Amino acid sequence: MNAQFKRGIIELCVLTALLEEDKYGYLVINEISQYLDVNENTIYPILRRLTMDGCFTTYLEESELGAPRKYYRLTQKGLKQYKELRDEWDQFIGGVYQILNQGGKKSEEVFERISQRIKE
Amino acid sequence: MNAQFKRGIIELCVLTALLEEDKYGYLVINEISQYLDVNENTIYPILRRLTMDGCFTTYLEESELGAPRKYYRLTQKGLKQYKELRDEWDQFIGGVYQILNQGGKKSEEVFERISQRIKE
């Protein structure tokens, strides 16, 4: 999976995951890695950075099966950050689709035509 | 505009722009910058890199208003690269939407509820 694609978006995914309820790090990682190929070396630093930036507060809670879990709770600043990032993302992705889908979706037939043109 | 979002995607946009017809650098830049905030310092290096990689061949053609234009023409390898990158992109973006839109789109009413929860 192209690592470049993920740049900046994972941060938005982390904020989204923590929007409606507090979660501990491992849970966030497991949820996100269901859909995207990311690991803890990427998510933990983002959680830390966003906490440093004031987007989350944290608290520890006992776990039934291991070390205590560190829960992350969104702050007002985190919510604001989420909204801004989401708006930017939606706007960005709108532009990308204008470019990628100009002339509609590409079919195998279109690729065949392109392929023929290139050969000449 | 979040520069991180663009990572890797501009390359796909450049390939897409040159899919159906040969174009010169400035035209590609103008087309893409209609929809995304990018400038020549980003596009030219990508055109050069992809040419180095064998995705494009180039040829010069006289212009009516300035220096000769360098046209870029997609190669079979470039078409292959486009397909691969596009597939990766579609797959990636599918995962992102799963995460971003879990529980449907966020409304102001939802944000109000989240905002209240955080205050407690």
Added chain:
DNA sequence: CACAGTACTGTGCGGCACACAATACCTATT
């Protein structure tokens, strides 16, 4: 005790957007 799940920290690398800068060619305008 070993192991797995949970959690944090630190280092280093690579890739790329992009600012900044310099060069140069051609035409049209002043």
Added chain:
DNA sequence: AATAGGTATTGTGTGCCGCACAGTACTGTG
């Protein structure tokens, strides 16, 4: 002739961040 603007290339440097790799540490279970 000088200037400006569109076209085009090249090079340097910076910053960000995904992520590999590595090490530490706590807890309950087999």
